[in-house]
Amino acid sequence: MRKFESLALRFDGEKIWVLDQMLLPQKKIWLDATSPEKMIEYIRALKVRGAPLIGIAAAFCLARLAESGETEAEYRKAAESLRASRPTAVNLMNAVDKLTAFRPGQMNVRDIVELAERFFREDQKLCENIAKYGAELVLDGDGIITHCNTGGLATAGVGTAMGIIRRAHEEKKKIHVYIDETRPLLQGGRLTAWEMAELAIPHTLICDSAAAILMREKRITKVIVGCDRIALNGDFANKVGTYGLAVLARHHGIAFYVAGPYTTIDLHCESGADIPIEERAADEVRGVCGAFGEVVWAPRATPVFNPAFDVTPAALVSAWILDKGVYTTEDIKRGGLIECTQS
Amino acid sequence: MRKFESLALRFDGEKIWVLDQMLLPQKKIWLDATSPEKMIEYIRALKVRGAPLIGIAAAFCLARLAESGETEAEYRKAAESLRASRPTAVNLMNAVDKLTAFRPGQMNVRDIVELAERFFREDQKLCENIAKYGAELVLDGDGIITHCNTGGLATAGVGTAMGIIRRAHEEKKKIHVYIDETRPLLQGGRLTAWEMAELAIPHTLICDSAAAILMREKRITKVIVGCDRIALNGDFANKVGTYGLAVLARHHGIAFYVAGPYTTIDLHCESGADIPIEERAADEVRGVCGAFGEVVWAPRATPVFNPAFDVTPAALVSAWILDKGVYTTEDIKRGGLIECTQS
Numbered sequence: 209m210r211k212f213e214s215l216a217l218r219f220d221g222e223k224i225w226v227l228d229q230m231l232l233p234q235k236k237i238w239l240d241a242t243s244p245e246k247m248i249e250y251i252r253a254l255k256v257r258g259a260p261l262i263g264i265a266a267a268f269c270l271a272r273l274a275e276s277g278e279t280e281a282e283y284r285k286a287a288e289s290l291r292a293s294r295p296t297a298v299n300l301m302n303a304v305d306k307l308t309a310f311r312p313g314q315m316n317v318r319d320i321v322e323l324a325e326r327f328f329r330e331d332q333k334l335c336e337n338i339a340k341y342g343a344e345l346v347l348d349g350d351g352i353i354t355h356c357n358t359g360g361l362a363t364a365g366v367g368t369a370m371g372i373i374r375r376a377h378e379e380k381k382k383i384h385v386y387i388d389e390t391r392p393l394l395q396g397g398r399l400t401a402w403e404m405a406e407l408a409i410p411h412t413l414i415c416d417s418a419a420a421i422l423m424r425e426k427r428i429t430k431v432i433v434g435c436d437r438i439a440l441n442g443d444f445a446n447k448v449g450t451y452g453l454a455v456l457a458r459h460h461g462i463a464f465y466v467a468g469p470y471t472t473i474d475l476h477c478e479s480g481a482d483i484p485i486e487e488r489a490a491d492e493v494r495g496v497c498g499a500f501g502e503v504v505w506a507p508r509a510t511p512v513f514n515p516a517f518d519v520t521p522a523a524l525v526s527a528w529i530l531d532k533g534v535y536t537t538e539d540i541k542r543g544g545l546i547e548c549t550q551s
Numbered sequence: 552m553r554k555f556e557s558l559a560l561r562f563d564g565e566k567i568w569v570l571d572q573m574l575l576p577q578k579k580i581w582l583d584a585t586s587p588e589k590m591i592e593y594i595r596a597l598k599v600r601g602a603p604l605i606g607i608a609a610a611f612c613l614a615r616l617a618e619s620g621e622t623e624a625e626y627r628k629a630a631e632s633l634r635a636s637r638p639t640a641v642n643l644m645n646a647v648d649k650l651t652a653f654r655p656g657q658m659n660v661r662d663i664v665e666l667a668e669r670f671f672r673e674d675q676k677l678c679e680n681i682a683k684y685g686a687e688l689v690l691d692g693d694g695i696i697t698h699c700n701t702g703g704l705a706t707a708g709v710g711t712a713m714g715i716i717r718r719a720h721e722e723k724k725k726i727h728v729y730i731d732e733t734r735p736l737l738q739g740g741r742l743t744a745w746e747m748a749e750l751a752i753p754h755t756l757i758c759d760s761a762a763a764i765l766m767r768e769k770r771i772t773k774v775i776v777g778c779d780r781i782a783l784n785g786d787f788a789n790k791v792g793t794y795g796l797a798v799l800a801r802h803h804g805i806a807f808y809v810a811g812p813y814t815t816i817d818l819h820c821e822s823g824a825d826i827p828i829e830e831r832a833a834d835e836v837r838g839v840c841g842a843f844g845e846v847v848w849a850p851r852a853t854p855v856f857n858p859a860f861d862v863t864p865a866a867l868v869s870a871w872i873l874d875k876g877v878y879t880t881e882d883i884k885r886g887g888l889i890e891c892t893q894s
Contacts, residue, residue: 233850386856389836389849391734391758397837397849405850412854415734415836417759417792421828421861424794449760451767455802456795485764493732493758494740496839501846503839506732506740507576507748511755513729518764 209271209321212328215360217256217265224268228255229361231499233402244269244286251293251300254393258362259436259472260334263299264327266290270307271324280315284308295486296445296517298437298474303327328364334469334531335365342372342432342467342529346381351428353386353419356447357399358434358467368434368467370403372529377409385411386428388419390447392492392514416449423460431457432529435468442522442540443480444468448515454524466520467529470548480519488514552614552664555671558703560599560608567611571598572704573736574842576745587612587629594636594643597736601705602779602815603677606642607670609633613650614667623658627651638829639788639860641780641817646670671707677812677874678708685715685775685810685872689724694771696729696762699790700742701777701810711777711810713746715872720752728754729771731762733790735835735857759792766803774800775872778811785865785883786823787811791858797867809863810872813891823862831857
């Protein structure tokens, strides 16, 4: 496998390294994720995160395993475990399925490696396309709110929602970005705030609950978010809080865009009702924990509901910004998403 | 002045003590807030909080100052400073105005002390009435979401929104309470979670952004919140995040109730547009700080927007639960709030 490097994932010719995203931005520590066991551990702990990146990281891991001369049985077992490491983001499942789609006894190391390499290069291109199509929708003077982190850390390229914002900024459009801090794991406050500063894009960090007042004051004029899984009817799962933003946008007459590559589309999900929502540990809500320290403010026994994602129905989406273009509600209704997965 | 004691405020016959609410629930430390300087400091730092309680605490402070033989000039100066210590909650201003409503040269210590004592006793009664009227709206099987903290810590009595919940629970209604953690200062995660556990009311703590998914799943059937200022048209200010909850409730067809005593009504505000919204320090959003510790996760220079409150328009309110009864939109339109302030 050839060497590759993105903002949060690299292969140095021998080992696969992931940038520990739970420690950002305070600490930049690369972890050896060459073994499937380690990769699974890091995906579960959100050290590797971002739907597109998880898929590519798993693919690298499997390709390296194949190159190491592992048996087909062991390879398939590792693939199965990797596939199950996060239940909501579908890019992971899509990538693993493609890497195990050969007939029993027909495992070909070169094919597997080539496919993994292609996923990486392809994601960079997909991000570029999403950025290009999405930026056309951004107007001079826009106040854009985004949720979670969808930039260079979450993909192999410039990102999805953040790639669009980045492109619009590069095109000299005057924009201001409002960043939802994105409780409980604070991907907005930690990662997006950091990436925005690195890119010198004007931005303001807010508590998730302050989005509504900004919409009311017309300081927010567009919502652009990424996604972890898109169902065929256009419903999609994304970081918890996205659905609330969509409802707020509708109430205030603000455009709501979701951005993602075709690898995020799940041909097996008819609608959002088919998307499983991962529930995570109560301690994530009782306090916070990271390289910045660890504190717990709630009484230790407090019962918690902590869904990692929520589903936004297609009816609340103004348009889907995919790598093949901007899809309207009509495009989705006439089966546009199936078309989008066919190259 | 006679001795008094509530959950977070007491007068021991000599000094006025406030329970430091920024340290709860980890530490229970009472602070001497007898001097106006200290009281102002504690109100600004949210060590004393809850719109009704702030008004009573300021009244105690002024009454004690009057008893100490302070000149009228100094008394009025202290009153002025106390009045300005928090710009949004109006109970404070209403209390101070009443305690300074005598003619120049006519300062009467006994009158001032009696008024302050009456505020305390009255608030307990107001809470009881709100609880009684509000509990009538709660049904068996309700899932109730509340925001911030509106219980015994925020008032001299059983609270406003939480008083209603408490009463419904005492009436053996089967209810479940969803507690918004209420970023940035986590009054839900720290204070409401603690009070609910003390009262043995079934509850679940959530991140503010998870309310929408619970409404969609019909696990939340009612919203009940408190308020910091009610304008004459029924618009009201409350902890940031309340307005978003109101929009979500409307979208999902869920009843949205605001509860408060008449002391929270501002006869000088025609509408929510007249209510000033306090903006607080950026560091509250860049991290968290309390008796539980202090951490900062965002890059130190990240620009922040941190409004402490937002305004919910009357159009999104199903009913106003006041100490004189439940007011409908029609009641408000025919000047019900003015009536409510007249005993």
